Amino acid sequence: MRTAFITELIRLAEVDEKIFLVVADLGFSVVEPFAEKFPDRYLNVGIAEQNMAGLAAGLAMEGYSVFIYSIGNFPTLRCMEQIRYDICYHNLPVRIVAVGGGYAYASLGPSHHATEELGMLRIIPNLIVSAPADPYEAAAVTRLMSRHSGPCYIRLGKAGEPVISRVEQPAELRVGQILPIVTREGATAVFSTGSMLKYVTDFLNENGIQASVYSFPFVKPMDKEVLTELFNRYRTIITIEEHQRNGGFGSAILELLHDAIEAGTLIKEPTIKRIAINDTFYSKAGSQDYLRSIAGLTLNLDLFKTEDL
Amino acid sequence: MDAKSTTYLAGEIRKTALSMVYEAKSSHIGGAFSMADILAVLYEDVLHVDPSEPKMVDRDRLLLSKGHACSALYAVLGLKGFFPMESLASYGQDGSSFLTHISHYIPGVEISAGSLGHGLPIACGLALAAKRKARPWTTFCLMSDGELDEGSNWESFLLAPQLGLDNLVVIIDYNKIQSLGFVKDVIDLEPLIQKFEAFKWEVFTIDGHEIQEIYTTLSSAKAARNGVPKVVIAHTVKGKGVDFMENKLLWHYKSPNATEYQQALGQLD
Missing domain, CATH: 3.40.50.920 (Rossmann fold)
Known part of the structure; x- marks a missing residue:
């Protein structure tokens, strides 16, 4: 899923000059192609998620469509107030992307089990909360959310999941689609x-x-x-x-x-x-x-x- | 710079804020008074802003991170014509957009802030956007001293020099009093100059009530595009301008009663 996400993001960034990727020192072997291709629209803030979320709000205020990216609970629980107040209250186009939803980082223990964030995030006004199932859904959600005028959360799995065969595979999704x-x-x-x-x-x-x-x-x-x-x-x-x-x-x-x-x-x-x-x-x-x-x-x-x- | 007219504006800010807080029975007049002279200089002489076009693309951005002291910012925005002064009468009243912590729904206000430690990370985003887009604006972030206890600020203090955000000017309203006591007794910030220097910021120290000194420092901090972010430590007095409010923790909370209001107004006149 993370490969589908970054591939789609790079494709989108080629045509949409507003797309900006901010990471908090995670994303090894994932974010490098984006960073190399769009150095003016990439930033590693260091291991500092509150700053990542607040800074992303500032970039979004100035017209960028910002994706913030980290793993597990770090881009969500660690900076929940910045998400609620800076990003969602100001209703800004910041897309919070977490790799490793659920028990994807199983052996790393509860610090890395992202098993509460959907509940915490879904009660915040203005925020769309998404959890794609496979690379197809991850790419489609990324594409849809890149055009959204407000904030959203995208919970990704890890890497290497297969695309699930399905009766319908619409080229584009609608917000809320089942x-x-x-x-x-x-x-x-x-x-x-x-x-x-x-x-x-x-x-x-x-x-x-x-x-x-x-x-x-x-x-x-x-x-x-x-x-x-x-x-x-x-x-x-x-x-x-x-x-x-x-x-x-x-x-x-x-x-x-x-x-x-x-x-x-x-x-x-x-x-x-x-x-x-x-x-x-x-x-x-x-x-x-x-x-x-x-x-x-x-x-x-x-x-x-x-x-x- | 006309020190006389700026001083006059600072007085008007204090009187307006006092009336708002009195009518709304709200708090935080002490922290509004401590930064009133800084706001007067910013809006009279330093910020490139246009009241008739609050969202002008290349305006300077002022973020009030100590959002609880908003009465003074609303006051100066009203006095400068961002909205009719009469609208300030609704401050804190049922249905008013003038919340008693700063609200971005008011023309001229960049961000809402209430929870501390939020302004500076956002300010870094605005300053970075100016850099990446090669725009000329300066981002100012006005913070409290107690607010420096928040860890989120230090994430930004680390990052801004790394990014060379020389278009970012932080002003610390160092009035020495925070919610439950004197700053030095809660978490002593000293040595503060050395802390910021160690974090690779260019540091200025001023008397936050000396109009000429505020102007000279903020102007030069704004002008210097030297690869380094600036922090201005403004030594101020909480409650400045009214003798019975000065340097008193009580006026972080208390709303003046009718007698205190008249006394305070008399002193400010």
């Missing part, structure tokens, strides 16, 4: 955000489960009309995210379900089952898959209806 990956006859749909998508599609394919899958590259906002349609279509919806259960993607789905109930737009109410991290830090070394498994970020056959199997 993407069908596979639609099947069963009564259950899995809603996935971020890089959990590959695991989900693999699990369903390997077990021959007749459930549908939708990818949510945006945790905020979401296309409410499409979402309401999906609420009406499926009896069970399983949400899955590499994030804490409190306040994350599944919580956002529950909130929007409740809003739909309140608005009277639901014909029937689906059961929502949330797969997320259960309010816990994990201090074990291991691969990303291992961390996901001990954190319970897995599907099992019991989650599905008999007609799905």
Whole structure:
């Protein structure tokens, strides 16, 4: 995903002279081609994320479309107030990009587990919060957000993820778009955000489960009309995210379900089952898959209806 | 530079800010008074700004990082004609855009600030943008002394010399009092000159109430494009201009009652 991001950013910067990349001393073997090609629109501020976010706000005030880039929690939690106040309150075109969403840096421990930021960021006004699933979504979100007049957050996975095959692959995305990956006859749909998508599609394919899958590259906002349609279509919806259960993607789905109930737009109410991290830090070394498994970020056959199997 | 008219402006800033704070029953008059002379010099003689065109591309940018002292900045902007003076009557009132921490929704105000330690990183962005775009403006950042406790500032103090931001002028309103006491008792900033010199800034020290000295220093700091950012340590008195407010922690918080308001106004006249 990070390769898709930087490749797309370089392509965009060739035609859009406003694009400016700021890093906080991370991005080895990723950002160098951008820095070499556009030295006047690149800056390494050093290991100083608060300064990176504030300085980016200043650049954006002067007309730049700024991307700030770092890993894990550093460009988000470390400078949360600068994001809220300098960037989002002033409603500036700063795109906050974090590589290593979820347990991508599994063995490095909780300092590097980006598992709370979606919840923290999605309650900030003006901020679009995105978590692409694969290189295709990462490039499309980068392209879309580079033209956005306000701030956004882009949570990337790591490098080397495959592009997920899908029923539709629109050339351009809309903000809030929900993407069908596979639609099947069963009564259950899995809603996935971020890089959990590959695991989900693999699990369903390997077990021959007749459930549908939708990818949510945006945790905020979401296309409410499409979402309401999906609420009406499926009896069970399983949400899955590499994030804490409190306040994350599944919580956002529950909130929007409740809003739909309140608005009277639901014909029937689906059961929502949330797969997320259960309010816990994990201090074990291991691969990303291992961390996901001990954190319970897995599907099992019991989650599905008999007609799905 | 006409010291008499600048001194007069400083007095008007103090009287206007005092009335705003009195009517709104708001705080922070002490920190507004300590920087009033600096603001008067900036707007009378130093900043390249146009009240009829607040967003003029090559204007000088002044960022008030100590946003709690906004009454004085609103006052000088009103006095200079960025908006009608009458609108200041709404300061802090229901529905007013004149928040009691500085708001960028007011013409002439570059950024909102309230949480401390935010102005300087943004100022670095503005100064860097001028460099990269080869534009002539100077970015000024007016900060408090207590604010220097915030670590975010020191990230910027490290970076600005590295970037050669000689179009950036930081002014420290060193009134020696912060929220819970004297600066020297909370976190002593001294030796402050040596700290900034060690960080590779060009350092100026002035009496922040001497109009001519403020002017001479800010003008030369603005003019010198020598590859080095500038910091002006302005020694000031919190509550300057009203004897019972001067150097008193209380006036970081207190809003004057009717008697105090009349007494203060009398002294400022």
